[in-house]
Amino acid sequence: MSKVIDSLPSLARRSDVAYLDFVEGFREFILGKGADFEDRLNQALVDEAARRGQDWQDVEHIREFVQQQPLGCLRDRLARTQQEMKWHALVRSFDEQRAKLVGELEHWASRGPGDLLLDPEFVPPSYVNVHFHLQPGGYFKDELSGFLYHWGTKVFFRGDNDADQLHARLTRFVPTPADGRVLRILDMACSVGQSTTAFRRRFPEAEVWGVDYSAPMLKVAHRRAAMLGDEVTFKQALIEHTGFADEYFDLTFAFIVFHELPLRVIEETVREAARVTRKGGVFAVYDFARTADKSPFQRYHRWFDARHNGEPYSQDFCDCDFDGLLRCYGFRVDATPLGQRAGGSGYMQNWFAIRE
Amino acid sequence: MSETPEGGTPLADEYPVYLPDPVVDAAMRMIVELSAQLWVERERRMVTEQLLESRGLLSREDIESFKADPTQVAEIKAERARFLEDVFKELKRIPVGPSHSKSG
Numbered sequence: 253m254s255k256v257i258d259s260l261p262s263l264a265r266r267s268d269v270a271y272l273d274f275v276e277g278f279r280e281f282i283l284g285k286g287a288d289f290e291d292r293l294n295q296a297l298v299d300e301a302a303r304r305g306q307d308w309q310d311v312e313h314i315r316e317f318v319q320q321q322p323l324g325c326l327r328d329r330l331a332r333t334q335q336e337m338k339w340h341a342l343v344r345s346f347d348e349q350r351a352k353l354v355g356e357l358e359h360w361a362s363r364g365p366g367d368l369l370l371d372p373e374f375v376p377p378s379y380v381n382v383h384f385h386l387q388p389g390g391y392f393k394d395e396l397s398g399f400l401y402h403w404g405t406k407v408f409f410r411g412d413n414d415a416d417q418l419h420a421r422l423t424r425f426v427p428t429p430a431d432g433r434v435l436r437i438l439d440m441a442c443s444v445g446q447s448t449t450a451f452r453r454r455f456p457e458a459e460v461w462g463v464d465y466s467a468p469m470l471k472v473a474h475r476r477a478a479m480l481g482d483e484v485t486f487k488q489a490l491i492e493h494t495g496f497a498d499e500y501f502d503l504t505f506a507f508i509v510f511h512e513l514p515l516r517v518i519e520e521t522v523r524e525a526a527r528v529t530r531k532g533g534v535f536a537v538y539d540f541a542r543t544a545d546k547s548p549f550q551r552y553h554r555w556f557d558a559r560h561n562g563e564p565y566s567q568d569f570c571d572c573d574f575d576g577l578l579r580c581y582g583f584r585v586d587a588t589p590l591g592q593r594a595g596g597s598g599y600m601q602n603w604f605a606i607r608e
Numbered sequence: 609m610s611e612t613p614e615g616g617t618p619l620a621d622e623y624p625v626y627l628p629d630p631v632v633d634a635a636m637r638m639i640v641e642l643s644a645q646l647w648v649e650r651e652r653r654m655v656t657e658q659l660l661e662s663r664g665l666l667s668r669e670d671i672e673s674f675k676a677d678p679t680q681v682a683e684i685k686a687e688r689a690r691f692l693e694d695v696f697k698e699l700k701r702i703p704v705g706p707s708h709s710k711s712g
Contacts, residue, residue, distance in 0.1 A: 270651040274644040326636070329626040333637050337644060340694075378613040514614040555617070560624060564616035 259476040261399050264348035271341045272407055275334055280410045282330045289327040293318060294549035314552045332560055335386050338407050343388050346396050353396055360475035365483035368474035370467050374488050379514050380465060386562045391466045398472025402444045419446040423454055426536040427604055429502055434458050438501045438528060440491040441509035445473030449482040460484040463494050492520035499530035511540045511566040519577060526581040529607045535583055541601040543570045550599060578605045623701045634698040641695045
């Protein structure tokens with residue numbers, strides 16, 4: 253069984269842990285080489301394109317072909333089922349100990365190191381009213397949304413991030429500004445703060461902020477950081493309107509958030525990043541790879557994920573000219589595919605942009 | 609299909625069916641759920657037997673000859689209800705109505 257880090261809340265029963273351990277293993281099996289769905293379906297798509305004498309253009313045609321294959325239908329069923337099983341088990345387990353967990357969040361809210369700045373007047377915008385990744389209640393409607401998310405992503409990463417090693421690695425790759433000055437860092441859409449604390453550890457003298465709209469996420473982020481002894485500040489705000497002064501940050505960071513934003517907010521967020529990042533500062537983004545770089549099956553999976561895994565804005569993000577948007581708002585873009593740089597799967601990409 | 613608050617790809621219904629036959633679709637979900645339940649039990653039994661053995665507390669015969677008292681029976685039945693709900697909740701999701709009739 254995978255090691256569970258201390259800041260993850262305990263589940264109500266040992267059987268809950270074992271159940272989620274099964275889901276984690278099953279997820280690895282159906283998405284990886286165990287069932288080998290991806291390579292087999294992608295090869296079928298490549299063969300079909302060769303037979304037709306034309307590359308796949310419209311994702312709708314890819315969808316029609318995959319869903320005519322019994323293997324494609326089965327793969328979709330299982331991909332959706334493992335996600336539903338995860339949330340079913342987590343919600344029940346947290347419901348059984350709700351009062352205790354809420355008490356834990358209250359206990360840590362007033363303790364340091366670090367600060368938790370919540371806005372009692374905050375009203376979530378309508379675009380976040382989505383059950384991202386099928387998480388019941390989305391990211392903010394349940395007072396335990398942060399705990400649900402933390403456990404949910406533990407299973408999502410299939411054991412590769414139980415000790416936050418993924419966040420530590422990805423934040424290590426982020427380049428420093430040419431002048432080497434890193435006094436202030438902003439983690440946009442920090443969720444439970446795993447990147448926020450990773451930056452604090454990499455730059456122990458820096459003032460590190462994590463911003464997110466979800467109070468339940470931020471409470472878990474603060475609890476986790478305080479438990480780990482990392483002095484960072486979490487603030488409730490929209491990432492497209494952070495409220496910081498112009499050019500306040502030397503390094504601004506956004507980990508897998510842009511694909512969860514409508515196109516309008518994507519642009520507003522890039523504009524905000526350009527405003528709060530100083531000249532010569534770095535804006536580092538990790539997110540889904542653009543459509544043009546995907547295999548036919550990866551394009552299908554992106555459609556499936558958008559429609560069947562609560563990622564409605566992700567296709568628009570992958571189709572948009574994100575490089576162009578960064579340039580438009582004054583960034584010089586260095587976009588090396590993550591797969592070449594960090595052994596990624598081909599689904600992810602990074603943009604390391606310099607504010608000019 | 610449901611629209612999002614601000615564009616993007618319309619989301620699937622709450623309980624989408626992926627396989628051509630909704631009953632087979634439900635059966636597939638139950639197979640996965642049963643596999644999870646089987647793993648949960650196997651993991652617990654392995655832990656229990658390892659603990660008992662390491663402490664010299666119990667023999668296999670003790671387990672075979674165990675008789676539950678009324679409180680224990682009630683606890684086992686509650687756990688059985690939880691197990692049945694986990695595995696067979698899928699049956700409630702099989703769609704019904706004219707548009708789901710078997711043709712031919």
